[in-house]
Structure formats: C-alpha cells, structure tokens
C-alpha cells in the first residue's frame with residue numbers, strides 16, 4: 001500500500017553561527033540564510049525509508065519560514081522528498097508554537113497524508129509542543145519521542161522513549177509521530193539528488209491561501225511577551241592545572257575537600 | 262497578592278511520583294493559596310506524598326484505556342477549564358508525557374504555552390517565567406498577555422522539592438470526554454533499561470564522558486569512576502548520537518538537567534547545549550586535553566590532560582582506598 005508521508009521541516013539559522021535576539025521584538029534574528037534543522041533530517045530519512053518499505057508512496061515536506069526561504073527545503077528535497085509546501089507570510093512574524101501548529105496543520109490538511117513525521121523538538125525553538133498541537137488540531141493520535149518506527153499495514157509500531165526505558169506503542173494511521181535524533185542515519189544528498197532538487201515543486205502559500213485568521217497568528221496572536229533578557233549570573237572559573245602525571249591527585253584532593261571521599 | 266489556585270500535573274515513573282512534579286508542587290504552594298494536583302491511574306498510592314508537598318486535592322483520570330496519558334489527561338483538564346473551574350495557572354513538568362499533555366491542552370483550549378521554564382515568580386500582575394537561553398548565558402523572562410489560565414511547562418531541577426508536612430491530598434476522579442481518533446495510540450508493552458546505582462538526575466555525583474573518550478569501550482572508565490564515587494554516569498550528546506551509550510545518559514538541553522554536588526566532565530568540550538544541563542552543579546571538575554575547551558570556563562578544577570591517562574590513575578587510586 002503506497003504511503004503518503006508529510007515531514008515537517010523547520011529551516012533555522014545555522015546553530016554553529018552567532019545567534020542573537022532582535023533587541024526590539026526579542027525574536028531570534030532569522031535574516032540570513034536558513035538551513036535544514038538537523039533534527040528534521042532524521043524525520044526526512046525516516047519518511048523516505050518508510051515510504052520505500054510500504055512499497056511506494058512519497059514524502060512531502062511542510063515548512064513555515066520567513067522570506068520565502070527554501071534552502072533548507074532544497075537539502076531535504078535533495079535527500080529524496082518529492083515536493084514541498086512552504087508557508088511564508090509577513091503576517092507570521094513572531095508566531096508562537098500554537099500559531100505555528102495552526103499554520104502547519106492547515107498546510108498538512110491539504111496534503112492528506114497517512115503519516116506526519118516531525119522532530120521531538122526544533123534546535124532553535126525547542127518548545128517540543130508543535131507536533132502534538134498539530135495532532136490535536138487535526139484530530140489525530142500521536143506518539144512522541146520515537147526511537148524506532150516501523151509500519152505494519154495501516155498501523156505504525158513505535159518504540160517510545162520513557163524515563164525508565166521504552167514503551168512499545170501501536171498507532172493506527174493517519175497519525176503524527178515525532179522522532180528523536182539518531183533514530184536513523186540521514187543520507188547525504190547525492191549530486192544527482194541535488195540537481196534534481198532544483199526542479200522539484202515547492203508550493204508557496206500565504207495565510208490567506210490557508211484560510212486562517214491572521215489575528216490568531218504573528219506576534220499579536222501569540223498572547224505572550226518577553227519582559228526582559230539579561231545576562232545570567234556568571235560562574236567564576238576555578239583553578240586550571242596541566243597534568244604532569246599527578247593530575248589525578250588534584251582531583252582526589254578536591255573530592256576530599258568537598259567530602260565526597 | 263498571591264494567586265488563587267494553581268493546578269499541577271503529576272507525572273509518574275512506575276508507581277512513583279516524578280520528582281519534577283514534587284518540585285512544581287512546592288513552587289506552586291509558594292505562589293498560590295490553593296494547589297491542586299492532576300494525575301492519571303490509581304491516585305491512592307501517591308495522595309500522601311502529593312499532599313505533603315502542598316496539594317489540597319488530587320484529581321485522577323482513572324482509566325487511560327491502554328493509551329498514552331497525553332490526549333486523555335489534556336481532554337479531562339480542558340473539560341474542567343471549560344466548565345468554569347479554571348485555575349490561575351497550570352504547571353506541567355517538562356517530561357515525555359508532560360509535553361504531550363501541554364501541547365494537546367494548549368490546542369484544545371486555544372491557549373498559548375510557555376516551555377523550557379527554569380524559574381517562576383509572581384510579578385504582582387501575573388506570573389513571569391524564566392528561561393535559560395543561549396546555553397544559559399542569558400536569562401529571558403516572559404509572561405502571558407491575556408487572561409485565562411497560562412500553561413507553563415517547567416524543566417526538572419528548577420525548584421527544590423520540599424515537603425511541608427500537610428496531610429494527604431483528597432482524591433477524586435475526573436472524567437475524560439470521548440476522544441475519538443486522538444486517543445488511538447495504545448501501549449503494548451513497557452521495557453525497563455534499569456541501570457544499577459543512583460539515577461542520573463538524583464545522584465550526588467555525576468561522572469560524564471564525551472567524544473574525548475575516543476571510543477565506545479572507554480566509556481567503561483566513566484562507569485567505573487561513577488561506581489567508585491557512588492554516582493551516576495552521564496554523557497554528552499555526541500556519544501549518545503554515536504550510539505556509544507543510550508539516550509537516558511544524555512545531559513544537556515535535549516537531555517537531563519543535573520545539579521549534583523559534583524559533576525566530573527571527561528573529554529567533553531563544553532558546548533552551550535551541554536553546559537545548560539549541568540552548570541547548576543555545586544562543584545565542577547573537568548578533564549580535557551585542550552586547555553582552550555569552553556568547559557574550563559565554568560570548572561572549579563580543570564585538569565588539562567588525557568582522559569585515557571588521568572581516569573585509570575584516578576580509578577586505581579580510589580580502588581586502593583576502598
């Protein structure tokens with residue numbers, strides 16, 4: 001049975017670069033080039049593998065990003081996704097997790113997927129709530145924190161991380177599943193994949209196209225505000241010694257001093 | 262003026278209350294006149310502990326029907342809020358189940374949610390939450406701007422859990438409305454990967470290893486040292502992602518927050534996402550061969566050296582003492 005998979009992919013400022021907040025809005029500055037959130041590369045890979053295992057089907061990406069950004073989407077398309085839906089609109093500036101979920105849910109509804117994949121949390125926002133909010137808005141079941149996912153006919157079997165180990169959870173499709181980092185090994189886009197990605201369809205939509213109420217989105221719809229951002233209390237550096245073969249003695253002495261041994 | 266009522270979601274680990282929920286109860290007691298707890302499953306075994314930490318009542322959604330707590334508990338809480346019993350705030354622990362509950366609740370009530378909270382204070386005009394950003398180098402304070410119960414998702418170890426000596430919480434049950442498809446995920450079985458020794462987030466000593474260990478086999482050094490110090494073994498994400506150790510060992514932004522008496526970082530560079538999970542430790546010792554490693558900037562004692570040399574010496578010396 002061919003399977004239609006939607007993977008939510010967030011395009012984010014490179015976490016290795018300098019991250020900063022806009023002093024006025026306190027939002028993360030997303031002016032420069034955005035990249036595919038590494039956390040979502042696992043979802044993309046998982047989606048591609050599951051579609052293959054199901055004997056066909058395809059992976060559609062869904063992303064909400066400012067300035068019609070597509071560079072992160074192109075990376076995921078180069079990995080093998082068939083196409084993408086991108087929601088980009090000035091009205092979305094300052095949108096919170098729930099607003100993001102409303103936008104993504106509306107976009108996903110158009111794709112009518114059997115399975116929606118997302119990461120457990122994004123690298124820059126890390127609220128970890130967007131996928132579950134999407135599930136609730138779409139009236140779908142969800143399984144979060146998956147460390148193993150297999151499809152079995154019209155059901156998905158998941159090993160879900162728990163405090164003590166893991167639960168085996170079964171969920172009928174359609175469903176929302178979030179995957180943890182390391183769940184699969186994301187493939188590197190091949191040269192052929194990169195070339196092919198350039199001509200794959202990216203449907204760009206606005207808030208109006210989705211029929212959403214702009215008042216419930218953007219900074220106004222977020223119903224929260226940043227009060228202040230201040231430097232945290234710094235922790236003073238202590239003593240640094242170079243190991244000359246006796247460094248372990250210093251550790252022992254320190255542990256003795258704080259009465260651990 | 263203190264808040265009237267706060268609801269606290271009680272997550273459970275096996276048949277015990279998750280410590281983070283006790284931390285939230287203690288904080289809620291400080292902030293509000295009345296604290297009520299919400300949980301699932303049989304409440305009788307935990308009513309005493311929940312009461313001792315400040316809850317006057319414990320509402321339980323009894324039957325999950327084999328499903329996950331998220332949709333069921335969120336639906337029950339939402340129904341209560343919509344029936345007019347709304348509290349001033351709802352505190353949810355940032356656990357696997359807690360996030361599911363908060364996300365679903367937020368969508369059901371069409372209420373925003375604040376996550377990754379590490380501090381809460383009453384500004385006199387509503388609650389203000391604190392968030393550690395950029396690896397904990399800056400503190401961001403935020404608040405909700407409209408009326409209605411705020412949903413606050415709080416990280417473990419943000420507050421001390423303190424029993425106040427009050428009696429058991431009064432228990433009652435909350436019904437969950439019909440869930441339709443949202444409740445369709447079913448738990449088939451639970452698997453425990455119990456490690457011996459104290460739990461990572463409760464141990465007084467945490468010894469963590471990173472990529473500097475060189476290979477998976479060398480993690481044994483971390484486990485040996487942890488055992489000798491009666492502590493727990495932790496890890497950086499680099500070696501979790503590499504498959505050397507299970508995710509349950511991970512310390513940091515996407516792992517556990519730890520605040521032991523002493524944290525020993527071995528072959529860990531000190532990325533911001535790692536430090537945010539351990540910089541609250543009372544004492545920090547770091548062993549790293551690169552003297553420029555950022556971890557040294559927060560270490561009380563730093564040893565510039567090779568973990569493959571220092572750790573075996575340390576282990577041998579401790580074994581001799583034992």
Ligand SMILES: Cc1cc2nc3c(=O)[nH]c(=O)nc-3n(C[C@H](O)[C@H](O)[C@H](O)COP(=O)(O)OP(=O)(O)OC[C@H]3O[C@@H](n4cnc5c(N)ncnc54)[C@H](O)[C@@H]3O)c2cc1C
Pocket residue numbers: 015122123124470471472473474475496497498499500511512513514515516517527528529530531532533534535538548549550551554566567568569
């Ligand atoms: C969104 C996001 C979330 C993240 N969450 C987490 C998280 O929760 N926890 C986490 O830990 N990381 C997290 N990370 C990853 C983090 O950014 C770092 O990549 C990771 O912490 C690095 O792990 P490490 O210190 O073991 O490895 P490296 O950074 O590679 O450091 C290895 C260190 O070992 C030293 N070394 C090498 N050989 C030796 C030797 N023989 N003896 C002594 N020292 C030696 C090196 O000098 C170096 O400093 C996250 C990243 C992102 C983007």
Ligand SMILES: Nc1ncnc2c1ncn2[C@@H]1O[C@H](COP(=O)(O)O)[C@@H](O)[C@H]1O
Pocket residue numbers: 008009010011037039040062063064065097100104117118119120121122123125126127128129130131
């Ligand atoms: N703007 C977005 N576009 C696409 N997917 C997103 C977006 N925001 C969040 N997600 C998905 O939801 C996951 C969790 O995000 P968060 O709730 O921000 O931690 C992400 O890893 C993505 O898979």
